Structures are given as structure tokens and as C-alpha cells.
Amino acid sequence: MSGLRARQKADRHRRIIEAAAALFRDTGYEGAKIETIAAQAEVSVGTIYNYYQNKGDILGAIVSMEVHEVLNAGQGVVANPPANVGDALDTLLGIYIEHSLHYLSKGMWRQAMAISTQLPDSPFGQAYTALDRALTEQIRALIARLQAIGLVRRDIDGQALGELVFNNMNMMFIEFVKRDEARIAELRAAIRRQNRILVAAIAV
Amino acid sequence: MSGLRARQKADRHRRIIEAAAALFRDTGYEGAKIETIAAQAEVSVGTIYNYYQNKGDILGAIVSMEVHEVLNAGQGVVANPPANVGDALDTLLGIYIEHSLHYLSKGMWRQAMAISTQLPDSPFGQAYTALDRALTEQIRALIARLQAIGLVRRDIDGQALGELVFNNMNMMFIEFVKRDEARIAELRAAIRRQNRILVAAIAV
DNA sequence: CATAAAAACAGAATTGACTCAATTTTAGAA
């Protein structure tokens, strides 16, 4: 059961994603018709719906790639954080933010976020929630690491702190993608300012 | 220019909102067809689009009512906060959360949030952002009040703190409406736990 | 090699949000 059929399946998956990614970039998510994606990928409309439940799930596959890359990059910071609480947080969150517009435009992010709240039980919705959790977990891991090193007080509730930091960053990021003219540098500065309060509270 | 025409206009607005609210509740946002709303409100489909730009804006009108009510209720807490930082925050955020499912079901909230990120420049998108800002501002006002009373340190950045508290609550609320089985009591407890870190940092 | 069952495909048909040209209603002037 892993011969021609499996090969064709993987190939079609790839062709659909590539066609969709190109079209989303060029014409925006709304502008990209399923019919066009199908033509570009050289499959029929019906086939696309055999591979993905709906248009949003196609976008979801692209988002997922992006976030996994970010998580990977974050590993390095957690393993070897800057020797200062504020810088450590800023470096990790900085990686998330700087990578964020690599494959995805703001418009695509808006769509992805919208779908994940609209249809939280769809494959994409569930995957997106899992990605959020993975990011929160990575921030929590960084805090644990800083506690182990002795840069953060041991009596701090690391779980709650991780959630607080992630939730704040995420909300700021949502507002960032909602405004086309918003700049990454300003976003990072605003988050640094907010985190300063926390850093003052938790640093040894 | 404020005779029959204005009266009819107000009446049609009301009928459309009432019909839509009832249908959104009964059949969910997606389940409610514009055609059905129109029939129920005894107007034509075209008329609905003369009053609202799109389906989302109808929902937006309902959300707006809800949030304004909440802001009103919040006034009381800001004017006369509990004599303890943790309780003061919990009371204000508690009002927001407890009121939230009064007119709107979780499904309606999901839609509203989705639309506001998807179309941030639509009338609804802008209104929603303004409501978020108003809530943030109210939290900031509470903190300023607590500083004035002498319960919160004067050297705390009230603006940044207000944003942090609101963003965290809002993100938690988003996760809350995404899971149908999530309970209000647990949401409030989780937020209290997160805020404990902040309270420890800012209380005099 | 046949061949039957399973899996995948194609594209026509359906559905529902939204638009638009034609018609009706209202306000105010003569």
C-alpha cells in the first residue's frame, strides 16, 4: 500500500500547497479561487476537497510549517539564554516575531487567526491551538531554565508567568497584523516595555 | 427630515437586529441565512444590505451593545474599587467575564472575534478594536485610581500594566470561547493565578 | 493476467452571501 498511490498522493499534496502558497502571496487569501488553485496544481476542484476539508485548511498547512520553523529556532535560545532576564525574553520573543512574516503575509496571518477562532474544532483550528500551546511551553521552558541558572526567583509560578508572557505577546501580535502599517520594531519595543514590569518582579 | 422616514428607518433597524439576534441564538451565526433574517424582519435582502455592509456588521451591532453595557458596569468598580489590588482587578475583570455571555453565545463571540481580525478595516472591525481599547483604558483607569489611593506603587508604568492585564485576559477569553465546555469559574481562577504575579510586583 | 473491491478523481450542481438596475415611497415645493 505504499507504491504508486502513496507517491501520487504526496505529489498532489505538494502541488496543491505550492500552488496555493503562490496564489495567496500574489492575490491574497480571498483573491485566490479554489478553481485557480486546482488549475495551477493540475488537479480538479473535487480533489482539493479530498485532500483538505476547506480553503482554510490549505492555509493551515502553510502556517504550520512556519510555526514549526520558529519553534526550532527558539530551541537554541532556551538551551543557551542571554545572561539577563529581560534580554532572554526579548531574544526568544524576538525570534518569534522576526520569523513571522517569512512565509506568511499579514493578510494570511489575519485569515489564519480568524479561522482558528471561527472553527476551533476543524483540523486547522486544533493544529493552531496546539501551536500556541507549544510556544507557551517553550517560553515556560525558558523561564525554568532561567530559574535553574539562578536569574529568576525560584518561588515564581513559572507556568502562570509563561502564559502571561505568551498571551500578551500573542495579543500584541494580533493587533500588529491587523494594522498593515505597523512595524516590527515598534511591536518589539512595546512588548519590551510591558515585560519590563514582569522582569522587575521576577529577577533575582 | 425626522418624520415618517426616520421612524421607519429606526423601526427597520430594530426589526433586523431582533430577527438576527434570535436566529443567531437558535441556529448559530453560520446557520442564519440573510434570506431568513430578511423574511423574519419583513424586509427584503437588499434592504438589509442597505442598513449593514455585510452579515458580520449585523453581529457587530449586537456585540457593541453587549460591550457598552459591560463598560458601564465597570465604571462602578473604577469609581469605588475594593481595598486590595488583587480583589480590585478580579472584580473588574469578573464583571467583564460574567456579563460576556448575556446576549452573545460562545459561537457568536467566535464569529465576532474572527471577523474583527479578518476584516480589521470594516466598520465592525474598527468598532471592535475601539471596544478593546476602551476596555484597556478602563483597566488603566482602575490602576491609576489604585495608585492614587496608595495601593499600587507610584513608579509603576500604568499604561504598560493595563495593556498587560487586558491582553492576558482577552487571550484567555478567546481560548475560553473556543472551547464549548470551558467554564467561567475556571477562566476566572486561571486569570487570578496569572495576575497574582503582577499583584505581587506592583502592590505597595 | 484478469477482476473485483477500494480509493481517488472530476466537474456539474447546489448553496448562500452579496450586488445592482428597476421600481416604489417620501419630502417638500408650487
Next chain:
DNA sequence: TTCTAAAATTGAGTCAATTCTGTTTTTATG
């Protein structure tokens, strides 16, 4: 009252996502 321009309403038509059903391709079996 009668008339006209402006405002509002109407519902049939358009458009794009999604579904459905019959057909084709692949696999496994004798």
C-alpha cells in the same frame, strides 16, 4: 392637491466555496 427629485426598497442575478454522484485508477487476489 399635485408633482418632482431624492431616498429607499426590492428581488432576480452573480460569484465563489463546498457538496455530490458517476467514472476512472490503483491495489490485491486468484
